[in-house]
Structures are given as structure tokens and as C-alpha cells.
Amino acid sequence: MPEYKAPVRDVKFVMQELLNCEQHYQRLGYDDASLDMVDAIIVEAAKLTEEVVAPLNQIGDQQGCTWNDGVVTTPDGFKQAYDQYVEGGWPTLSQSEEFGGQGLPHSLNISIAELFSSANHSFAMYPGLSHGALATIEAHGTDAQKQQFMPNLVEGKWTGTMCLTEPHCGTDLGMLRTKAELNDDGSYSLTGTKIFISAGEHDLSDNIVHIVIARIPGSPEGNKGISLFIVPKFNVNDDGTIADRNGVNCGSIEHKMGINGNATCVINFDGAKGHLIGEPNRGLKCMFTFMNAARIGVASEGVAAAEASFQGALAYAKDRLQMRSISGVKNPNGPADPIIVHPDVRRMLLTQKSIAEGGRALVSYLAQLVDIGHAEKDEAIKADAETKLALLTPIAKAFLSELGFECTSHGVQVFGGHGFIKEWGMEQLMRDTKISCLYEGTTGVQALDLLARKIIGTQGEVLKPFSKDVTVFCQQNMDNPAMAEFIKPIMAYAKEWHEITVLIGGKAMKNPDEIGGASVDYLMYAGYVTLAFFWAKMAKVAQDKLAAGTTETAFYEAKIKTAQFYMQRMLPRAKGHAACIANGVDSMMALDSEDFVF
Secondary structure, eight states, X not given: OOOOOOOHXXXXXXXXXXXXXXXXXXXXXXXXXXXXXXXXXXXXXXXXIIIIIGGGHHHHHHHOOEEETTEEEOOTTHHHHHHHHHHTTGGGTTSOGGGTOOOOOHHHHHHHHHHHHHHOHHHHHHHHHXXXXXXXXXXXXXXXXXXXHHHHHHHTSEEEEEEOOBTTBSSOGGGOOOEEEEOTTSOEEEEEEEEEEETSSOSSSSEEEEEEEEBOTTOOSGGGGOEEEEEESEEEOTTSOEEXXXXXXXXXXXXXXXXXXXOEEEEEEEEEEEEEESSTTOHHHHHHHXXXXXXXXXXXXXXXXXXXXXXXXXXXXXXXXXXXXXXXXXXXXXXXXXXXXXXXXXXXXXXXXXXXXXXXXXXXXXXXXXXXXXXXXXXXXXXXXXXXXXXXXXXXXXXXXXXXXXXXXXXXXXTGGGGGSGGGSHHHHHHHHHGGGTTTSOHHHHHHIIIIIIIGGGTTGGGHHHHHHHHHHHHHHTTOGGGHHHHHHHHHHHHHHHHHXXXXXXXXXXXXXXXXXXXXXXXXXXXXXXHHHHHHHHHHHHHHHHHHOOSOHHHHHHHHHHHHHIXXXXXXXXXXXXXXXXXXXXXXXXXXXXXXXX
């Protein structure tokens, strides 16, 4: 099993040197988030993930969770690790001080979350969904609901979930059947079944607070009739103490491809007492507070997977001796050369490295936009940040989860036959990571959200703020010869991105299926170009550091070389997606349904 080491230096590079978090935090009023505080938190998170959480990763995969008459037991060590996580105050990091949180920025928390996910994806999911539950209650709940539920959720004594999917109803939430009937005391009685509920039942916390969508009888059909409810496993008194058991039960746990250490549950609501969040029939809008928070978290999971697979593959590639380099012997004292000398192994390693480090920059940038949404006083700045988030969230979620999964495949490949063997841990990374492409909206769903709702729905207006940032950066650096190899391709691809957008819009006027046919290619194109922009920015920071003089020459030179690899070997992939878009949807739709035979 690869030994996980938190990438502390690179996390600090992104937060402090690329994104200037100190100035960002000071401007927003996060006075406690000094560089010393940030450094201390990152170092302590690294210690906890390396020494406590990572060693449980393979145990969780091998043992899985067990179900017995509705009771779920997590793998050995998970309960003790979670207790240590709570005792360290980690759940409270970015939560409101009003409810017992530390009031630190979201962007600091998301950087820490990546470390936990790299160390142990299954474990990280237990507290991970609580953040979405908290954000939903804080944004849409009543003052009484906040006082009732938030303090224990913030502390980590309770955890949260999101209950959307039903056996007959996945992405199309308008088909849901779970019903919520009004009680005399103003609460609701929920009846129905939800499936695929991550961390829906476990033994880590004292209570589990489910955020549930359901339909109130008499509500409109479809999405317009969805309401949102707080439904705890144990009912909660007005003062926040636990009361009697609610009508919430785990019917079974799923037997899955991966993330075996996390309980994915069938949850039955049998007249369970629930509390309406927001207005009736406005639940879908409220739910997106949870979904958007979760989608950035899933983007971070893609980065975490790329990092973990890179670390395992790199260590093995330096140690494994196989064949001689075709350019000459590199290890004359051994029977063969280490496989890291071979170009194809380098290709895979640099793909992993460029996605992990580039993705880390993108996710951290998104998290800073969330900080602005939380703390900015200037409404124009806040609106600008929200528009960029609307554009980049589906790109980051889908692109980084897809590329994260690809990176885990490379990790298996670097190990050769050993990669296919469980004891090395590389195949577990691949199995664990595939879910990130699926939950919180599949890649296809994210792509339709981006192209149909965000791009075409706003007639391209959503593109303008981020495009302006790219243009300004290119203009500032276009006369710098050292930056030419980065600026020229970005300018060309940014121009083509606009042309592709116009092309799809024109085609869609004649055939709306062109949107669905182009959507995934459009998102992936956007992902490659967006990451190229962040790699150019990182290269500029590295050049400036080297010019100023530094003792970390190797670190900054590696940044520039990885940026060059990305521009030369990763960014050109976008051309294939552009060609697919240009070829249109006709070949996809040519076969009638009955012609699909085997």
C-alpha cells in the first residue's frame, strides 16, 4: 500500500504564492487566518491524515461496513479516528462562530479536505457531507432550526446527509414519490425510500441529520412540487438535545465497486418526523445550496485521487527495475534501469502530476470565490464571484473527477501486473474514485448544466467575467518572452472556445439535440483550457521566484517544466473535443432505438 504524504509544500504554494491567501483573507475580514495560523493548520492536518487516517484506508476496503438489523458498523479504527477528528476541532474549522465554529475561511477548509480524501476517501465522506447539510440549514432554515441542529453538526457530534435518489428516480428528481404530510404541530410526516445515501447510517456520531426532498400532497407535479426537509435519525428537542428515535431506518447497505469503508445506504422513512426548510415547493432551489457545496467537494476528490495515485506510482517507478533506457544505460550498477527513465512512464507520471497540481489550483480558486460569497460587502464583487462559480463549478466537478479517474488508471498501469493486485493499493484507488464521476450529478448532467443552462441559457453572459480574467492575464504577459509558450496557446484556445460556443448555439436553433451531443465535449474542452490558464499563472509565479533568487530552485523549475508538459501534451486534447463538436450530433442519433442490437 503506498505511504501517503500530504503535499504540504504544494498546498502552501497554491494558497500563499499563487492565490495570495493572506491578502485575500485580510480584505474579507478573516483576521485570524494569518499565514502562521494557515501553516499550523496545514501541518497538523498533514500529521493526522498521514498517521491516523491513511493507515485505515486499506482496512476499510478489506473489511467494509457491516449491517445487522438496521445497525451499521464501520471498519476497525474508523470510530476512534473520527473521535480524534472531532476532538481536534476539524469539523468546526470554517463554520460560523455563532454556532461553535472557528469562523475560518472555506478555502482553508477545502485545502484540508483534499488531504483527508487522498488519505482515505471512504473516511473523508463521513464528515464531508455534513458541510452541505450545515450550509443548507444556515442559508434556508429558521432561527429555531439553526439553534436546534447546527451546534451539534458544527461540533461533529452529529453528521449530515443528502437524501435525493429513489429506486425509480435518479437525476430526474421530479419523479420522486416520497411524500410529506402536514402534522398538527406544524411538522411533517415523511414516508418513502431513498437509495445510495452516503454515510446514511453508521456508528461514528450520536445522531444523523438527513436533508430530504419530498412532495407535499397536492403540490404541482415535477420539479415545481419539491419541498425540502430536515429529518433526524433521532428527534431533537427545542434545546438541541436528543429525544426519541425517529421513523428513519437503514434497510440495507449497498455492495459496491469501491469506497467500501463508507456505508452507502437504503434509508426508509416510515412516518418520520421532518421539518420543512424554506417555503413549500421551493425545495429544489434550497437543495442546490447543498449540491453546489458538494460539487466543489467532488472536484477536490478528483484532485485527491490524482495526488494519491501519483505518489504511489512515483515511488514505484523510481524503485522498479525493468529494461534499459533506449537512449543509453542509466543504472550501470544494476541489472536494468528504473522504469522512471522510460518516456511512457514519464507520460503517465506527468499526467498525474499536472492534473493534481493544476486541479489543486482550480479548486482552491473556486473556494476563494466561495469566501467572497460569504464575506464580501461589495455587491458587485460578490456578483462577479458568483458568476464565475456558476461557470466553473460544473467544469471543475466533471473535468477533475474524470481526469482523477484517468490518473488512477495510470497508477495501476505504472505498476504493471502488480497494479492489478490488491495488496499494492492502486486498484483500490481506481475503484474508489469512479464514484466521483457519478454522484452529485454525472459528467453528462454537469455538461448539460454548463452548456444548456449556464452558457446558452444566458446567451454566453456567464462566460464574460472569467474570460476577462484570462484576457487581462494574457495582455499583461504577452510581451514577456519567457511566457510566450504559455500565453500564445491560451489566447488561441480562448478564441476557439468562443467560436465553439457560437457554433453550438447556431446549430441548436435548428436541432436542439446538438446541445446534448456537444455538451460533454464542450465541458472537457473548457476544462483543458481552464487548467491551462492556471498552469500559466503558476509558471509565472515560479519564474518570478527564480528570478528573485530562491533556495528552492528544484521546486520552481519543476513547476515550469510541468506547465510545459501540460501545454504540449495535455492541452492539445482539447482539439479532439472541438472536432467532435464540429462533427455534430447526427451520427449519435442515426440509429433508431430498436436498431441497437447485440
